[in-house]
Amino acid sequence: MTSFSALRALKSTFGAALAAGLLLTSTQALAHATPGVLRVSAIPDEAPTELQRKFKPLGQYLAKATGLKVEFTPVTDYAASVEGLVTNKLDMVWFGGFTFVQANVRSKGKVVPLVQRDIDEKFQSVFITSSPDIKTLADLKGKTLSFGSESSTSGHLMPRSYMLAAKVNADTDLARVAYSGAHDATVAAVAGGKVDAGALNISVWQKLVDAKKVDPAAVRVFHTTPTYFDYNWTVRSDMSPALKKKIAAAFLALDLNKPADKEILDLQKAAKFIPTKADNYKSIEGAARAAGLLK
Structure with missing residues (x-):
C-alpha cells in the first residue's frame, strides 16, 4: 500500500531531486531570464502533447498582448513547476491550487496568482x-x-x-x-x-x-465532491507591474463572442477568466497542513 507518509518524504527529498537536475526538462535553457521572452509552463496534469495543444493559441494571444516572445516549456512533474517559478527559471505557471500553495510557501509569498477560470472558484x-x-x-x-x-x-x-x-x-x-x-x-x-x-x-x-x-x-x-478553489495562472511577484497588468488584462479581455477568443477559452474549458488572489487558497493550504504536507 502506498502510504500518505510518502508525500511527506516527497517534501524532504524535493531539493535533492532538483539538484540532480531530474525535474525540469530544460533546466539549463531556463537558468537565466531572457530579455523579451515570457517563459511559461504548466503542471503536467495531462499528457504533454495535450498541454502543448491547449496552450498554443493562448501563447500566440499573449505574445500579441505583451509584445514578448512566449516560450512554453513542459516539465516532468508538479514539483518542477513549483521549483521553476520560485527559482526564477519561469515567469508564469498554470498551477493547481495545491501547487500554488506550495510555491507561495516556498517563496515566502513571492508569487502572485493573477487570474483563474470562472469554473475554478467552484471546482x-x-x-x-x-x-x-x-x-x-x-x-x-x-x-x-x-x-x-x-x-x-x-x-x-x-x-x-x-x-x-x-x-x-x-x-x-x-x-x-x-x-x-x-x-x-x-x-x-x-x-x-x-x-x-x-x-x-x-x-x-x-x-x-x-x-x-x-x-x-x-x-x-x-x-x-463539494466545490473548492483550484487552478490559476501565477507569476513571480518581482515581475514588472506593467507586465503583470498586461497579462491580467489580456486574460480578462477574452470574449466568447469573438471566434479567436472562443477557441482559446474552449481549449481552456472556460467561459471567461476572472481575477483571483492568494487568500482564495487558504482552505487548500489548511487541508495540506492537516495532511502533514506543509509545516
Whole structure:
C-alpha cells in the first residue's frame, strides 16, 4: 500500500531531486531570464502533447498582448513547476491550487496568482469506477484506488480530504493506493481494470467523455465532491507591474463572442477568466497542513 507518509518524504527529498537536475526538462535553457521572452509552463496534469495543444493559441494571444516572445516549456512533474517559478527559471505557471500553495510557501509569498477560470472558484473532483459494487465512498473500503499526481489538488489532495470526511482513510481502509501522475492516466487505469476506482479533475473527465475517449456506461462517476478553489495562472511577484497588468488584462479581455477568443477559452474549458488572489487558497493550504504536507 502506498502510504500518505510518502508525500511527506516527497517534501524532504524535493531539493535533492532538483539538484540532480531530474525535474525540469530544460533546466539549463531556463537558468537565466531572457530579455523579451515570457517563459511559461504548466503542471503536467495531462499528457504533454495535450498541454502543448491547449496552450498554443493562448501563447500566440499573449505574445500579441505583451509584445514578448512566449516560450512554453513542459516539465516532468508538479514539483518542477513549483521549483521553476520560485527559482526564477519561469515567469508564469498554470498551477493547481495545491501547487500554488506550495510555491507561495516556498517563496515566502513571492508569487502572485493573477487570474483563474470562472469554473475554478467552484471546482470539483469526481470519483469514477467500472465496478458495479462501488456506489459510495464507503464502498471503497477494501478496494484499489488511483489518484493522479501526489501534488495534484483535484486529483489527490481534495479527493483524499473528502474521503476522510466520509470516514474512509486511503492509507488504512483501501487495499492499495496508486498514483497515475495525470488525470487522463487515472481514467485509463480504471478503464483498463488496473484499479477499482479513481479520483480526478471534473473538467478533464468531461472533456474525455465529450471526446468519446471514455465510455461513461462502462466507467461511471459515483461521487462528485463539494466545490473548492483550484487552478490559476501565477507569476513571480518581482515581475514588472506593467507586465503583470498586461497579462491580467489580456486574460480578462477574452470574449466568447469573438471566434479567436472562443477557441482559446474552449481549449481552456472556460467561459471567461476572472481575477483571483492568494487568500482564495487558504482552505487548500489548511487541508495540506492537516495532511502533514506543509509545516
